Amino acid sequence: MGYFKEFFSGIYNLLLGLKTTAKYLPERAVTLQYPKEKWPMPERSRGIVVLLSDPDTGELNCTACLLCQKACPVAAITITQAKNETTNKRYPKTFEVNNTICCFCGLCEEACNFDAIKLTGLYEFATFDKESLIFQKEKLQELGRNVKYEKKRKSVAKKPAAKSETTETKPQSAAPSDPPKGEEA
Amino acid sequence: MTDVTKNIQLSEEEFLLNMGPQHPSTHGVLRLVLKLRGEFIEDLTPHVGYLHRSIEKIAENRTYAQFMPFTDRIDYCASMPCNLAWALAVEKLAGIEVPPRAQYLRVLMTELNRIASHLIYLGVMSLDLGAFTPFLYTFREREWILDLFEMTCGQRLTYNYMRIGGVSRDLPPEFYQSCKNFTKVFLKKVDEYEALFTYNPIFLTRTKDIGILPIAVGLEYGASGPTIRGSGHNWDLRKVEPYSSYEKFDFNVPLGTKGDVWDRYMVRVQEMRESCKIINQALDGLPEGEIKAKVPGVFKPPAGEVISRIEAPRGEMGYYLVSDGSTKPYRVKIRTASYGNLQVLRYLSRGWKIADLVAIFGSLDVVLPEVDR
C-alpha cells in the first residue's frame, strides 16, 4: 500500500514540476543572435575609455592635469604633458590607456574636472595581438568623437536642486561634490 | 604522494580521492582530499588558496578610494556588500556622516544583490543535484537585477558603486518603475521555484536530514549567515547591530529548525522574499538630498583602527582596518563569511556519501574567491 502511495505521490510531484516547465514551452526563445542583433548598452555603461573633444573646435578637452593618472588604481593611464607656446595652455603630448590592465572602474572619469575622459559602452575590441590593446591618444580621440556627454563643470557649479520625485532624478546629479584640488596635480 | 597526502594514515579498505581543484561542483577551485571507505566519507580536508590574489596586500598600496574596485573582486556574486563594508570601515575611521539618501540607496542595492546572490545559490545547487531547468529560471531573474545594476552604475558584476561617504551615482529615471515591476514579478517567481523544489520528493530525499549542523558546532567553527540561521540561531547583523539605517526597515529573519540542507535552502528562499519587502520599503521611503558626503580630494583619515561588519548574503563580512594617518591603509584584514562556512564542511560530511557531499557543499553557498581573497 505504502509503495503505491509513494509511487503516485512521486508522479504527482513530477507533474507539478513539469507544469511549470510546460508553461514556458509555447513562449518565444529569448536568445539574442549576437552578431546580427545587438543589445543596446545603457547610457552609463562602463566599457572602453575614450577621450572627449570639444564639439565646436574638435580639440581635446584634456588639460593634462594628471588627475586621472593619479586616480587610476591599476596605473593604466600614462600621460606626458606639454605646453602650447602660443596659447600657454597645457595639453597631453601622449596619452596612453592600457586596456589589458584597465578594470573599467570609472575612477578616472570621476577624477577629471574637464569632461575630458569618459567610459563608454563601446565593445568589440577583441584582437589577436596584446599590443594593439594599448590605445594611444589619436585612437582614443577617434573613439570619443561621437560620444555624447553632459557638461560636468556646469552641474558642479549649480547646486543640485532637491528633486520632488524619485523617477525624475537626473543622472548627472552624481557629479562628484568634492572636486580634487588642483594644486595636487 | 604529495605533501598534502603524506601524513594521512590509511587502513586496508580506505583510499584517498582528490575532488577538485577543477571539479564542477566545487564552485570554483577548491581541492578536497577525501578519505573514503567505499563510497562513504571517513574524513575530508579542504585545501584552499588556488584563487589567492593577495587583495589584503594590494590594499596597503592603494589609497582608500582606489581600493574600492578591488573589493568588488572579493565576492563576485555579491559585490555590493563588499563595497558597503569597506565604505563603512573607512567612514567609521574618519567619522564621516553619510546622507540618508545614500544610506537608503546602499540598502536598496545590497538587498538586490542579496537576491541575485541567493539566485545563484539556488540555480547552482539545483545543478549540483542534477536539475538543470531551475538553473535557467533563476539566472533569468538574476539577469533583470543585473540590468538594474547596469543602468545605475554601468557594470553588471564589478559595480564599484559605493564611495567613501556615499554612493557614486543617483538612480536613473527609469529605475523606479523597473525595480517595482521586478519585485512584483519576482515574488511570483519565488512561488514557481518553490513548486519546482520545496516539496519535490527527489529534492526532499537529497536534502532532508542530510548534513545537520548543530548551533554549537556552527558557532565554534565561525559559521554565519544562512548557514547558522538554518540551524535556528537567530543572529542577523541587520537586526542585532543595524548599519546603514537598517533599523528603519521592517523585515523578518527567517530561521530553520533542524539545520539540514533543506533548512538552509528554505532560509534562503524566505530571505529573498524578505529582501523584496526591504527593496519596496527603500524605494517608497527614499529620502531626498545629497548622495555623497563631502570628502576631501586627498583623503587622510586619522590614525587608528576600526572593525566594520555587515550581513552579506553569505554571512558576516567585515574589514579590520589599521591606519597610520597617511593616504593609504597600513593594514587591512578581510573577514569573509565563506571561509567560516567552509570550515564546517568537514564536520558535516563525515559519514555521508560523495553525492551527499555535493549537496552539503552546495548548501553552504561557498564562493571560492571570497575564501582565498
Ligand code: SF4
Ligand atoms: S583628469 Fe581629465 S584633464 Fe586631467 S589629464 Fe586626465 S583626462 Fe586630462
Ligand code: SF4
Ligand atoms: S577605468 Fe579605472 S582602471 Fe581604467 S583607466 Fe580609468 S581609472 Fe584606470
